[in-house]
Amino acid sequence: MSSQEKNFSTSRRSFLTAAAAATVSTALPASGEASAQAHGKAPAVQSRKRPLNVLFLMSDDMRPELASYNSRFHTHSPNIDALGAKGVRFDRNYCQFPLCNPSRASLMSGHPPHLTRVLGNRDDLRKLHPDWTTLPQLFRQNGYTALRSGKIFHGGIDDPEAWSIFDGSTESLHMTQEARPMNLPHALIPKPDGSVPPLPTDAQAAHSDQIFVLDGNGEGAGDYVVADRTIQYLRQCKDKPFFIGCGFSKPHSPPTAPQRFFDMYDPARLTLPPDFAAWPTVPDGFPKAAIRPRNADLFIGRGASESEAKEVIRAYLASISWVDWNLGRVLAELDSLGLRDNTVVVFVADHGYQLGEKGKWSKAGSLFEGGTRVPLIIHAPDAHGNGRPSLRVVESLDIYRTVAELCGLEVPEQIEGKSLMPLLHNPGAAWDRPAYSIWSEDGKTVHGTAIRTEQWRYAEFGKDAANGAMLFDVHADPMELKNLAEDARHKDTRDRLSKLIAAYSYPV
Numbered sequence: 001m002s003s004q005e006k007n008f009s010t011s012r013r014s015f016l017t018a019a020a021a022a023t024v025s026t027a028l029p030a031s032g033e034a035s036a037q038a039h040g041k042a043p044a045v046q047s048r049k050r051p052l053n054v055l056f057l058m059s060d061d062m063r064p065e066l067a068s069y070n071s072r073f074h075t076h077s078p079n080i081d082a083l084g085a086k087g088v089r090f091d092r093n094y095c096q097f098p099l100c101n102p103s104r105a106s107l108m109s110g111h112p113p114h115l116t117r118v119l120g121n122r123d124d125l126r127k128l129h130p131d132w133t134t135l136p137q138l139f140r141q142n143g144y145t146a147l148r149s150g151k152i153f154h155g156g157i158d159d160p161e162a163w164s165i166f167d168g169s170t171e172s173l174h175m176t177q178e179a180r181p182m183n184l185p186h187a188l189i190p191k192p193d194g195s196v197p198p199l200p201t202d203a204q205a206a207h208s209d210q211i212f213v214l215d216g217n218g219e220g221a222g223d224y225v226v227a228d229r230t231i232q233y234l235r236q237c238k239d240k241p242f243f244i245g246c247g248f249s250k251p252h253s254p255p256t257a258p259q260r261f262f263d264m265y266d267p268a269r270l271t272l273p274p275d276f277a278a279w280p281t282v283p284d285g286f287p288k289a290a291i292r293p294r295n296a297d298l299f300i301g302r303g304a305s306e307s308e309a310k311e312v313i314r315a316y317l318a319s320i321s322w323v324d325w326n327l328g329r330v331l332a333e334l335d336s337l338g339l340r341d342n343t344v345v346v347f348v349a350d351h352g353y354q355l356g357e358k359g360k361w362s363k364a365g366s367l368f369e370g371g372t373r374v375p376l377i378i379h380a381p382d383a384h385g386n387g388r389p390s391l392r393v394v395e396s397l398d399i400y401r402t403v404a405e406l407c408g409l410e411v412p413e414q415i416e417g418k419s420l421m422p423l424l425h426n427p428g429a430a431w432d433r434p435a436y437s438i439w440s441e442d443g444k445t446v447h448g449t450a451i452r453t454e455q456w457r458y459a460e461f462g463k464d465a466a467n468g469a470m471l472f473d474v475h476a477d478p479m480e481l482k483n484l485a486e487d488a489r490h491k492d493t494r495d496r497l498s499k500l501i502a503a504y505s506y507p508v
């Protein structure tokens with residue numbers, strides 16, 4: 001065994017330890033046991049011959065633009081939708097930070113971003129917290145084989161303690177198939193002040209203007225390889241307990257998919273959001289701090305014409321459909337190996353994205369629904385709520401505790417978030433926890449904090465909202481077009497939510 005391999009061959013002792021733990025406490029009440037629990041009787045314990053495995057599927061920059069989440073684009077996402085129909089689909093799940101590394105560090109460590117202190121894409125969670133136990137690490141310590149394919153932690157900042165094999169590979173970024181760049185026409189869209197800026201020349205901006213088209217099914221490229229490797233790991237681990245992380249890197253820019261996924265969408269039929277603007281635009285009545293003046297992922301330093309915007313939305317949807325297709329290959333393998341009934345399957349994205357709303361083409365700085373709402377599906381075998389969606393507000397931070405408890409693993413002290421077990425059992429159960437998301441402009445201090453309840457989204461910028469606030473009734477105004485923060489009729493609501501933000505301690 002090479003020095004890079006740790007616990008890859010699961011010892012019998014650790015296997016038995018994990019198996020015993022799983023047998024004692026994992027099972028959700030089976031049918032009929034719920035009422036017994038409601039009357040104060042302990043539910044019957046369901047025994048398992050083997051511990052539950054975990055297949056942890058992630059996507060990058062995917063807002064819930066999926067058919068089952070009522071995407072207005074009718075996205076072709078049959079595999080994710082089927083997974084959601086099999087398990088519990090959380091329709092109001094929120095990330096804690098709209099940027100890759102901070103969001104993933106929070107989710108995988110079970111601590112909110114103001115405690116991880118990972119507030120930018122260069123902070124290293126493991127270096128900051130050598131003693132913390134990340135989620136895959138917890139499984140590895142309990143005798144599981146923990147393997148990663150693709151992007152689970154941030155690219156280039158993987159957690160060496162998390163995985164049974166750590167090779168620091170970045171296979172999700174490799175492309176062995178030549179991708180055809182499709183350059184968008186550089187329309188010169190004047191700025192709101194009438195000036196026309198020069199076309200961006202820096203490498204990042206040039207890169208951001210490209211869409212990549214692949215041949216066939218994308219064989220040999222990016223997420224195809226991530227799925228292939230996951231399938232290989234499933235075959236390798238089918239007879240021992242595993243935690244396999246499968247991290248797709250799309251629809252993160254540059255949008256990439258085989259031609260046939262582009263063909264699923266007609267750009268002429270795609271509609272732009274009502275607050276679409278060619279440039280990042282602060283609408284009347286909104287604080288400037290809510291909209292970063294420069295895009296970070298697409299349309300960097302230049303305006304977007306309506307036709308270009310539709311081409312990019314089409315490419316984003318095609319990328320989602322390609323992820324969905326690859327995810328379907330992984331789940332088909334899980335089925336063919338007979339592992340579905342013994343495996344907890346999680347699907348989540350790191351954060352959302354703005355697709356032209358308020359002129360934004362990025363997640364960075366977005367404390368709107370677009371930037372913070374992400375799909376979350378959990379299929380736990382025997383969960384009583386399987387097949388029903390949950391409308392309760394939950395956080396990606398809740399995943400750590402939930403998955404650990406599902407598998408009967410003792411959760412380390414200090415882990416935050418709340419177990420979603422009650423919602424997996426009864427998706428409509430009472431639930432009064434709000435979701436929080438923060439943003440840091442400089443990676444050091446918190447510049448904005450948002451709170452989401454079932455009816456309201458409220459965000460403050462600067463300490464005590466020194467740089468403004470925004471309040472939306474998300475039932476009446478799902479597109480977040482009208483800021484109610486200064487509306488006297490909603491003062492009580494604002495005051496109540498403001499107090500919650502103040503209590504959500506963070507360094508300012």
Ligand SMILES: [Ca+2]
Nearest residue numbers: 060061100350
């Ligand atoms: Ca991301």
